[in-house]
Amino acid sequence: xxxxxxxxxxxxxxxxxxxxxIFGLPGxxxxxxxxxxxxxxxxxxxxxxxxxxxxxxxVYGRLTGKVGVCLATLGPGATNLTTGIASANMDRSRxxxxxxxxxxxxxxxxxxxxMDVITMFKPITKWNQxxxxxxxxxEIVRRAFKIANEEKAGATHIELxxxxxxxxxxxxxxxxxxxxxxxxxxxxxxxDKAVKLILKSRKRLILVGNGCIRGNASIHIRKFxxxxxxxxxxxxxxxxxxxxxxxxxxxxxxxxxxxxALIAMKDADLVIAIGYDLVExxxxxxxxxxxxxxxxxxxxxxxxxTYYSPDVEIAADIELxxxxxxxxxxxxxxxxxxxxxxFLEKKxxxxxxxxxxxxxERAYQYxxxxxxxxxxxxxxxxxxxxxxxxxxxxxxxxxxxxxxAKIYETFHPNTCLxxxxxxxxxxxxxxxxxxxxxxxxxxIVVMCGDGGFLMNVQELETAVRLRLPLIVVIWCDRxxxxxxxxxxxxxxxxxxxxxxxxxxVKLAHSFGAIGYxxxxxxxxxxxxxxAKMSKHIPVIISVDVDYSRNRILLNDxxxx
Numbered sequence: 001x002x003x004x005x006x007x008x009x010x011x012x013x014x015x016x017x018x019x020x021x022i023f024g025l026p027g028x029x030x031x032x033x034x035x036x037x038x039x040x041x042x043x044x045x046x047x048x049x050x051x052x053x054x055x056x057x058x059v060y061g062r063l064t065g066k067v068g069v070c071l072a073t074l075g076p077g078a079t080n081l082t083t084g085i086a087s088a089n090m091d092r093s094r095x096x097x098x099x100x101x102x103x104x105x106x107x108x109x110x111x112x113x114x115m116d117v118i119t120m121f122k123p124i125t126k127w128n129q130x131x132x133x134x135x136x137x138x139e140i141v142r143r144a145f146k147i148a149n150e151e152k153a154g155a156t157h158i159e160l161x162x163x164x165x166x167x168x169x170x171x172x173x174x175x176x177x178x179x180x181x182x183x184x185x186x187x188x189x190x191x192d193k194a195v196k197l198i199l200k201s202r203k204r205l206i207l208v209g210n211g212c213i214r215g216n217a218s219i220h221i222r223k224f225x226x227x228x229x230x231x232x233x234x235x236x237x238x239x240x241x242x243x244x245x246x247x248x249x250x251x252x253x254x255x256x257x258x259x260x261a262l263i264a265m266k267d268a269d270l271v272i273a274i275g276y277d278l279v280e281x282x283x284x285x286x287x288x289x290x291x292x293x294x295x296x297x298x299x300x301x302x303x304x305x306t307y308y309s310p311d312v313e314i315a316a317d318i319e320l321x322x323x324x325x326x327x328x329x330x331x332x333x334x335x336x337x338x339x340x341x342x343f344l345e346k347k348x349x350x351x352x353x354x355x356x357x358x359x360x361e362r363a364y365q366y367x368x369x370x371x372x373x374x375x376x377x378x379x380x381x382x383x384x385x386x387x388x389x390x391x392x393x394x395x396x397x398x399x400x401x402x403x404x405a406k407i408y409e410t411f412h413p414n415t416c417l418x419x420x421x422x423x424x425x426x427x428x429x430x431x432x433x434x435x436x437x438x439x440x441x442x443x444i445v446v447m448c449g450d451g452g453f454l455m456n457v458q459e460l461e462t463a464v465r466l467r468l469p470l471i472v473v474i475w476c477d478r479x480x481x482x483x484x485x486x487x488x489x490x491x492x493x494x495x496x497x498x499x500x501x502x503x504x505v506k507l508a509h510s511f512g513a514i515g516y517x518x519x520x521x522x523x524x525x526x527x528x529x530x531a532k533m534s535k536h537i538p539v540i541i542s543v544d545v546d547y548s549r550n551r552i553l554l555n556d557x558x559x560x
């Protein structure tokens with residue numbers, strides 16, 4: 001290989017990893033990288049803020065299973081990345097952040113925009129490294145991708161000083177060899193213990209977490225629940241692993257005391273936690289009295305937590321583990337060799353049936369309500385009716401996120417994306433841009449509050465420039481509703497949560513997008529149907545939402 005500059009070598013290494021898109025902003029200290037990308041097979045997506053670039057890399061990594069890549073310059077460019085990188089890391093998304101830097105021989109002293117970016121990124125990434133020698137670029141890039149992919153997946157970071165970007169190197173990129181991580185089979189003795197505990201228990205419940213989506217384990221988990229008849233719940237970020245159509249699935253848990261599914265959790269004597277991540281839902285809420293027996297199934301050992309002490313801990317491939325347990329259960333208790341009927345729990349308990357019925361009834365309680373402002377339940381069910389099963393809904397953070405988690409019916413993994421680890425507002429619009437690039441033939445729908453939308457509204461220009469027909473539904477109530485709700489719950493009054501909005505229709509038009517303001521329930525459905533017809537232009541629909549029922553997000557009592 002003829003010697004090439006460090007910047008070009010880094011780009012060639014990214015190409016060797018199969019990188020399709022790099023999201024980011026250019027800077028003086030990344031000029032060599034930008035020029036090297038002109039001839040690259042990887043496409044650079046210019047964003048309007050570095051935080052958005054990180055959110056895009058996050059969603060791209062989450063949806064494709066590849067490592068999403070984002071790029072920023074030094075100083076303020078790097079600091080702007082941090083919220084999105086922290087979000088990706090805590091949501092366990094595969095992401096690589098690349099930042100520029102001044103010449104390495106100046107890092108020891110005061111210099112314009114110079115700061116210790118490596119130290120800043122350490123607590124929000126799995127691993128990071130400053131490149132000080134051009135010959136080390138292939139090793140460092142390969143390691144960054146490998147670590148980002150290892151369970152638990154997360155973010156890594158590389159810093160490229162300006163002088164290293166110009167260094168000549170003859171080292172070849174390291175070619176990726178098949179799958180990054182070879183996942184192990186479960187130990188038979190531990191499988192035996194798990195099977196005995198399952199057979200011994202009387203009230204079993206499966207808790208499905210985010211790891212099941214990263215591990216592509218949905219098919220096997222569905223087979224497990226269908227064959228065993230064990231009821232199940234999922235966390236926010238595991239929506240769709242088990243279809244909400246499955247009659248023994250009690251849908252989403254994770255809203256503290258506002259879940260009917262939590263009643264089932266508290267009633268269970270055994271919780272089979274599969275791919276469960278404590279960052280999403282504190283086990284104290286469902287095992288506060290330490291009464292639960294727990295089987296932990298994940299790629300990695302269980303986190304240490306007072307309220308989460310598994311009786312059986314299986315750190316192995318989720319798919320292989322589930323299949324091993326099912327095979328052993330079927331061997332001992334199956335009804336007929338070829339039967340796919342439930343063989344552990346032939347009948348769903350009366351309490352679980354009632355919980356399931358109430359969950360469904362409450363979801364559709366206002367499905368035909370025509371009052372305006374529109375009720376959250378009506379808004380969500382209308383959208384669900386108007387999009388296909390494999391279309392992708394991306395939720396921002398706010399009261400709407402809780403309503404979507406409770407009500408939006410999800411039938412397949414990665415068709416309802418919620419950030420519930422770091423849970424940063426402003427996530428959805430940038431994330432939708434990455435989703436549309438990854439899946440150009442699916443309809444991508446953004447649900448966001450009027451607070452979250454304006455946090456990254458500038459990316460509407462990016463969507464227009466890229467000709468992406470996103471549909472953005474803005475839930476308007478002119479305040480930070482969840483904060484108001486919790487303030488009132490604790491103090492009896494709210495403080496500093498209300499604001500005003502621009503004219504969202506004019507705002508959309510000023511960016512070159514299409515804008516609608518729905519002033520009735522009927523108008524919303526009409527505008528949404530029109531929005532679906534757009535082929536190359538993003539569409540904004542603002543709608544006033546009646547949040548008076550938000551109190552049930554804090555306490556959704558079980559009807560006696």
